[in-house]
Amino acid sequence: MTGWTEGYVGGIDYIRAFYRELSPSLLSFALLLRGWRPPAELDGAFAYAELGCGHGVSSAVLAAAHPTARFEAVDFNPAHIAGAQRLAAEAGLDNAAFLEESFADYAATGATTGAKDLDMVALHGVWSWVSAENRAILVDLLRRRLKPGGLVFVSYNALPGTLAYMPLRRILVEHTADRSGDLPERIEQAVGFAGRLAALNAGWFRQADEVPARLESLARKSPNYIAHEYLNSDWTAFYHADVARELAGAKLDFAGPSVPMEQIDELALDPNAIALIQEVRDPAYRETLRDVLTNRAFRRDLFVKGAERLTPAERRERLRATRFTLLVPAEDVPEVAITPVGRIPFPPDLYGPLAEALAGGVPSLEELTALPALARHGEDAVLRALMMLTSLALASPALPESGLAERKNHTDRFNAAVLDRNRTDDALGTLASPVIGSGVAVSRVEALFLLAQRRNLDPAAFAWERLSADGLALSRDGVRLATAEENLAELRGRFGSFTRRRIPVLERLGIV
Numbered sequence: 001m002t003g004w005t006e007g008y009v010g011g012i013d014y015i016r017a018f019y020r021e022l023s024p025s026l027l028s029f030a031l032l033l034r035g036w037r038p039p040a041e042l043d044g045a046f047a048y049a050e051l052g053c054g055h056g057v058s059s060a061v062l063a064a065a066h067p068t069a070r071f072e073a074v075d076f077n078p079a080h081i082a083g084a085q086r087l088a089a090e091a092g093l094d095n096a097a098f099l100e101e102s103f104a105d106y107a108a109t110g111a112t113t114g115a116k117d118l119d120m121v122a123l124h125g126v127w128s129w130v131s132a133e134n135r136a137i138l139v140d141l142l143r144r145r146l147k148p149g150g151l152v153f154v155s156y157n158a159l160p161g162t163l164a165y166m167p168l169r170r171i172l173v174e175h176t177a178d179r180s181g182d183l184p185e186r187i188e189q190a191v192g193f194a195g196r197l198a199a200l201n202a203g204w205f206r207q208a209d210e211v212p213a214r215l216e217s218l219a220r221k222s223p224n225y226i227a228h229e230y231l232n233s234d235w236t237a238f239y240h241a242d243v244a245r246e247l248a249g250a251k252l253d254f255a256g257p258s259v260p261m262e263q264i265d266e267l268a269l270d271p272n273a274i275a276l277i278q279e280v281r282d283p284a285y286r287e288t289l290r291d292v293l294t295n296r297a298f299r300r301d302l303f304v305k306g307a308e309r310l311t312p313a314e315r316r317e318r319l320r321a322t323r324f325t326l327l328v329p330a331e332d333v334p335e336v337a338i339t340p341v342g343r344i345p346f347p348p349d350l351y352g353p354l355a356e357a358l359a360g361g362v363p364s365l366e367e368l369t370a371l372p373a374l375a376r377h378g379e380d381a382v383l384r385a386l387m388m389l390t391s392l393a394l395a396s397p398a399l400p401e402s403g404l405a406e407r408k409n410h411t412d413r414f415n416a417a418v419l420d421r422n423r424t425d426d427a428l429g430t431l432a433s434p435v436i437g438s439g440v441a442v443s444r445v446e447a448l449f450l451l452a453q454r455r456n457l458d459p460a461a462f463a464w465e466r467l468s469a470d471g472l473a474l475s476r477d478g479v480r481l482a483t484a485e486e487n488l489a490e491l492r493g494r495f496g497s498f499t500r501r502r503i504p505v506l507e508r509l510g511i512v
């Protein structure tokens with residue numbers, strides 16, 4: 001082991017980002033779909049830990065939206081935790097602890113209390129990027145701290161899809177090591193060099209169709225992301241079956257993919273493939289075969305510790321009681337969705353009335369299927385459409401209505417602190433919704449509009465004052481707007497569309 005970073009990339013912070021897949025409402029929905037009893041009621045007093053929390057943005061937003069729950073977010077990088085603690089103090093997050101601890105430190109604290117006290121644990125962007133020794137610490141920690149019935153979310157680079165990227169990763173690692181100087185600069189050079197190699201279209205590059213697209217997307221990513229994704233000394237891609245076997249050491253069973261649409265086999269596999277997979281009895285092997293046949297490169301899995309199976313009637317009852325709402329204006333729901341498994345039609349006679357109903361409130365599945373325009377499609381079709389919309393971040397499952405007022409007090413305080421940071425360039429890019437119990441992305445310009453409205457100021461003038469103070473200017477059609485007049489005119493136009501399209505969504509989500 002090399003110092004406190006234990007081979008994990010040091011000297012460069014991770015990106016600050018919110019990941020909606022960690023939201024209890026989505027986790028619970030995914031579990032219910034597979035017929036498992038969720039570990040806790042969403043408006044209750046559950047305990048949630050995020051291990052390897054980075055800047056803690058996801059945990060902070062989730063803590064804001066679940067005042068009755070307790071959050072522990074752990075990361076050994078002091079720069080990450082210092083920022084998270086400052087945000088928690090500013091935003092009044094009295095139900096979240098941001099702990100500057102390694103997994104081993106955190107496991108040792110739990111060992112002294114001996115309590116099995118965690119209902120949900122998130123391991124996002126961790127499993128593939130830490131050593132086998134640290135994974136063993138995590139398994140032991142889950143065995144000792146997760147309650148019976150508890151849930152684990154784990155994401156990782158999956159095989160065989162990741163095979164295609166292995167030489168690319170090696171080039172990035174070797175090339176950054178081959179240079180001296182500033183790490184972000186070396187990363188940029190490495191990505192550029194890999195691009196020049198790919199342009200030769202020789203050898204491995206000729207066989208790896210996916211790589212040019214990945215390189216193009218890397219050229220647009222920050223060095224912070226690239227460093228944490230590719231440059232750790234531990235970087236392991238896993239077959240699902242191996243992850244399942246390792247986690248079995250914590251008495252965990254695979255419960256299903258956390259992305260609802262990944263639970264629908266017919267989307268990605270043809271009937272012959274589905275039939276072949278069904279011949280296999282072992283669930284871990286079956287899931288691994290799904291990855292082989294879809295060439296999946298990244299997985300987001302749910303595991304449960306002795307969770308109970310719901311009866312079909314209970315599952316249906318709970319799903320019927322689940323409420324949903326739209327995250328975009330109804331007209332933004334497409335007729336053909338571009339998804340990771342290709343283009344999928346969204347028939348307007350189903351998706352049209354569904355989008356309208358979801359844009360008009362927070363209806364339950366039961367209420368939705370009672371609407372004449374949806375009733376004729378049947379409950380299964382409506383549920384399937386909801387699985388698609390929630391997977392593509394066009395809609396979200398919501399929390400129960402009870403406790404909304406308390407949640408809104410908590411998110412209002414958090415959102416005020418987040419918005420205030422947008423005066424300067426310290427923006428977080430996510431506000432907390434007490435309705436869906438999750439985060440909602442807002443751009444800096446949108447945040448400045450909201451801040452101006454709260455202060456009864458002219459939104460365009462205020463936004464321009466703050467942006468120009470940071471030396472920023474807007475662009476239109478890829479051209480930077482040079483003068484104050486041009487920027488103000490652009491901001492007025494954007495405010496008009498923000499008021500028409502975004503404000504109704506943010507109101508419905510309890511954010512304004």
Ligand SMILES: C[S@@+](CC[C@H](N)C(=O)[O-])C[C@H]1O[C@@H](n2cnc3c(N)ncnc32)[C@H](O)[C@@H]1O
Pocket residue numbers: 006008014017019051052053054055058074075076077080101102103104123124125126129130134228229
């Ligand atoms: C790729 S980031 C993911 C952050 C966050 N979960 C997210 O999804 O945004 C992985 C994080 O794990 C932390 N980490 C890695 N090894 C660790 C260890 N042994 N103990 C504690 N934190 C660790 C790193 O500092 C880093 O912030």
